[in-house]
Amino acid sequence: MxxxxxxxxxxxxxxxxxxxxxxxxxxxxxxxxxxxxxxxxxxxxxxxxxxxxxxxxxxxxxxxxxxxxxxxxxxxxxxxxxxxxxxxxxxxxxxxxxxxxxxxxxxxxxxxxxxxxLSTAGFGIFIVVIAYEIFFRARSVESLGRRSARALAGAATVAGAVWIALYAPVVGLLAKSDVNVLSLEERSSVLNRGIVALTDFSLGESTGVANDGIGLIAASAPNGWPYFLLVSLAFLVPLIAAGNHHRPVAMVMVLYLTILLAQPPQDSTAVYALLIAAFAWSRPRFDIPIRDERIVGESSRETARWA
Structure with a gap:
C-alpha cells in the first residue's frame, strides 16, 4: 500500500x-x-x-x-x-x-x-555493485569508444576488488579466517552442502546442521532445488520484465547477491520489501489518476490506459 x-x-x-x-x-x-x-x-x-x-x-x-x-x-x-x-x-x-x-x-x-x-560479504558486494554502477551500467548517450574504455576500467576495478576482498585487513576473507574462523568454516560447510544439493537436483532433506539456511545456495540443501529456483525468479522475473530504461539492476544485485551468498532468504521480509521499493522507484512516474472518474475526453482515456 x-x-x-x-x-x-x-x-x-x-x-x-x-x-x-x-x-x-x-x-x-x-x-x-x-x-x-x-x-x-x-x-x-x-x-x-x-x-x-x-x-x-x-x-x-x-x-x-x-x-x-x-x-x-x-x-x-x-x-x-x-x-x-x-x-x-x-x-x-x-x-x-x-x-x-x-x-x-x-x-x-x-x-x-x-x-x-566489519562485514566481509557486505564489503565484497558493495565493491562489485558500485563497480557495475560506475563502469558497466549503460548510459543513454555514449560513444562506443567511451563505453569500451569504461568497460576496461571496470574490469580492472573488479579485479582489484577481488584482491581487496581476499586480502583486505579485518574484512578480507583471509583476515576473517584469523579473527573469526568459526564463522568462515560454518558458512563454507553449509555452502558446500547447498552446491551438492543443487548439482544432484535434490528435493531437500534434513541436514542436521545449524544455520543451514545461511544464503540461498546453502538453503537448497534442506529445501531443495525448486526452492532455489522460485526465490531466484522472485528477483529476476521483474527485472527481465521491466523496460530497458527502468531496470534497477544495481539495487536488485545488492539484494540477490546478499540472499544468494550471505543471508537467509527465509524470514527476511525487509529484503522483499526493498525489492518492491526498487521497482517502485525505477518505474516511470505518472500522476494520472487512472481510476478517477473525473478523467474525461478520449485523449485523456487513451493516456490513462497507456500509463
Missing amino acids: VLSSSERALQFGRLFVGVTLALCASAVISAALWAAGNTLIVFEFFTGQWFAHILFPATPSIGSVWVNGTLTPRFSGLGREPGWMGMYIAFAAVAWRWVGRPRWWGYLLLSAGLLCT
Missing part, C-alpha cells in the same frame, strides 16, 4: 537513505571515540541470542571482533546483525540516485559506515 503511490514510495526512499546516512555518521563518531579509548555505551539489552549495545551518540552494535589487538564493536544499525546493515548501506548507495540528489560526502559516509560493520 505504501509503495503503490509514487509520492509515498519516493518519501520512503528518501527516508531510508536519510536514516542510513545518519546511522553511518553516528557509527563513524562511535568508531573514532572507541579508537581513542572512550568506551561510551549508552545502554545495552539482551536480544534473546546475544547482547546488543547502543554506543554514543546513537549507534546500534551487535558483536565484536579483534582489530589490531583491540576488541572492536560491529555496527549493526538497522539490521538484526552487522551483515544486514552492510546490505542496507550498499542498497542505499545505489538507490540514492533514484530517490534524490547524491552527494560525494554521502558516499564517503556510507563507505565509512560499511567498514564499521
Whole structure:
C-alpha cells in the first residue's frame, strides 16, 4: 500500500537513505571515540541470542571482533546483525540516485559506515555493485569508444576488488579466517552442502546442521532445488520484465547477491520489501489518476490506459 503511490514510495526512499546516512555518521563518531579509548555505551539489552549495545551518540552494535589487538564493536544499525546493515548501506548507495540528489560526502559516509560493520560479504558486494554502477551500467548517450574504455576500467576495478576482498585487513576473507574462523568454516560447510544439493537436483532433506539456511545456495540443501529456483525468479522475473530504461539492476544485485551468498532468504521480509521499493522507484512516474472518474475526453482515456 505504501509503495503503490509514487509520492509515498519516493518519501520512503528518501527516508531510508536519510536514516542510513545518519546511522553511518553516528557509527563513524562511535568508531573514532572507541579508537581513542572512550568506551561510551549508552545502554545495552539482551536480544534473546546475544547482547546488543547502543554506543554514543546513537549507534546500534551487535558483536565484536579483534582489530589490531583491540576488541572492536560491529555496527549493526538497522539490521538484526552487522551483515544486514552492510546490505542496507550498499542498497542505499545505489538507490540514492533514484530517490534524490547524491552527494560525494554521502558516499564517503556510507563507505565509512560499511567498514564499521566489519562485514566481509557486505564489503565484497558493495565493491562489485558500485563497480557495475560506475563502469558497466549503460548510459543513454555514449560513444562506443567511451563505453569500451569504461568497460576496461571496470574490469580492472573488479579485479582489484577481488584482491581487496581476499586480502583486505579485518574484512578480507583471509583476515576473517584469523579473527573469526568459526564463522568462515560454518558458512563454507553449509555452502558446500547447498552446491551438492543443487548439482544432484535434490528435493531437500534434513541436514542436521545449524544455520543451514545461511544464503540461498546453502538453503537448497534442506529445501531443495525448486526452492532455489522460485526465490531466484522472485528477483529476476521483474527485472527481465521491466523496460530497458527502468531496470534497477544495481539495487536488485545488492539484494540477490546478499540472499544468494550471505543471508537467509527465509524470514527476511525487509529484503522483499526493498525489492518492491526498487521497482517502485525505477518505474516511470505518472500522476494520472487512472481510476478517477473525473478523467474525461478520449485523449485523456487513451493516456490513462497507456500509463
